[in-house]
Amino acid sequence: MNPTTAAVRAGLRRGVIELRNTFSNAQDLWNYFFPTAALLTAMFFMRGSTVPGTSFSLGARTLPSALGMGLAFGGMLVLASQLVIEREDGTLLRAKATPNGMLGYLIGKITLMSTVALVSMGLQLLPALLFLDGLRVTSATAWLTLLAVAVLGLIATLPMGAVLGALIENPRNLGLVMLPTMGLIALSGIFYPINSYPGWLQAVAQIFPIYWLGLGMRSALLPDSMAAVELGGSWRHLETLGVLGAWAVLGLVLAPVVLRRMARRESGSRVAARRERAMQRIG
Incomplete structure (x- = not known):
């Protein structure tokens, strides 16, 4: 068997095993359930509030945005946090x-994270249909x-998560990524349209994938009339495809290079030093 094929198969098996473990672990289940x-x-x-200038429920408008946010956050x-730990x-x-162990490891993580992200989307979307009106759920499109x-x-987002995880060596430094991400979520129109933001803030939000994931999800689940409250008055499908595609290409180009560099630097002495520092923090 081709070594790469063997690594891919091993990675898929690893991903399935990690899925089984995470869905049978009470702490992991709580981490999925609570958010x-x-x-x-x-x-x-929020279901009783309305999007400014419309009679449409702000809760129904926010739900697809939050689904996009969840994908970006998880990806x-x-x-990144799992790689660091x-x-x-x-x-x-x-x-x-x-x-080819690193290839198998990454395929296992991608299998795990992709499945968890899609399951989480279902757990958020299906119950919300019981109390939110106006979502397009009967259309195959x-x-x-x-x-x-x-x-x-x-x-x-997954390749960029791998890049971040490879660049961050200390788990305590994850906060340096978490705080800017929270800021981007606030800027990206997840909970409220960004039309009223200054132009430069709108521009910053549109650089990153969180805004476009939210917009893409809204274009799928909201009626066409709600495009009027978006920037440009449309769903901008081509722009969504272009920006997310650009981030995907960037991540797929950077991730292998950064991960190979990280793997070359790993050694038993570095792992032992990290453990010693961790024990000192605990002590």
């Missing part, structure tokens, strides 16, 4: 020691658009 419950609670109380920050505990060093945006969003 979903918090989001649905917020949507429930970048969750994957598993580099510190020696998991990545063990993967490096096997032929809407579901196909939703799936296409989700897949493209994962391709755009």
